[in-house]
Amino acid sequence: MQALPVRVPSGSTYWTVLDDELRVVAEADAFLRELRFGRSRAVETTKSYAGGIVLYLRWCRDTRREWRTAARDLGLFMLWLKWNPGGDESVRVVVPGPGSKQVRRESRINKVLTSVRGFLVHAVISKKAPAWVMELLYELGDDRDLPAQARGESEGMRYRLRARHRLQEPETAVDRASDQEIVAMFGACRSARDRLIVLLLGRAGLRRGQAAGLRRSDMHLLMDSRALGCAVEGAHVHVVRRENPNRAYSKSRKAFVLPVDFLVVQALDLYMMERHDVLGSGGSDFLLVNLFRQPLGSPVTPEACRSEADRQACDGAASTHP
DNA sequence: TAGTGAATGAAAAGACCACG
């Protein structure tokens, strides 16, 4: 039982599930294809869901359950997730001995359950699993107790859905970069471009995939951008999700505007001079492009942002602790 | 590949206020 990426002729990708004989699991495949191409979910979502479905199918196999109806024991599945490593060679019986440490955290288990719910609902809708599975997954409240105005349009039973299986997730503190760490990274930069990247991520709050997808025309750094046909006041950048050749992708489906301060404006000026020295006024419309290696002028990839950030973090740490 | 942290949109819950 394993997840596998599949490239379709049109060039896009989705993840599917293979059984132990490396055959495609038809129902899982139909669900994941529908997610990707029918509901335009991201590749990463199908990957994540495929991983969850693999765990569910392994549990069914190891405990000799039929996946179509095993939802009646989803509570046991949650226990299994908590204690069983679940690899293909892992022990088949769960024996959580005293003092043993749980192998998956609550948040992880909840995510696996989300993908299993989606999978089973799809199976019910396409008549591959019995309809009563639905009420094992969700608490069904009919809305006849609500006033008429609050009820839906159609006749008959209307459901209010609430997932039955969900663990309480403990709060976790996030390890954010401190101001000193950002300053150290800034100091470790070797070019105006890299300093701009650090500021875009650290000060404006862009994700690396969003920064790598910026176009020059997205940067509105004057106090008044009406000459550009944009009514937003003050210096700002537009973050837009696009299919980019460098695989940069904004996580947010909606385009949005982010204000930037004078530090970013200044860093951009310095970068544009640096860029002009290397490329002249040409190059692609991408803001962040290769200046120091071939192919010159092609857009920086999100991966490059990351490896450069790693290097700076090391140098920065080295310079603060000599 | 397995896992984590956060964004997102919708719904629920809470805060606040005017009104009879």
Place this chain on the structure above:
DNA sequence: CGTGGTCTTTTCATTCACTA
């Protein structure tokens, strides 16, 4: 003092980028 309306915050369930 309850009622209803609106606005804000929190929670839920899902989605997705990104990391170890």
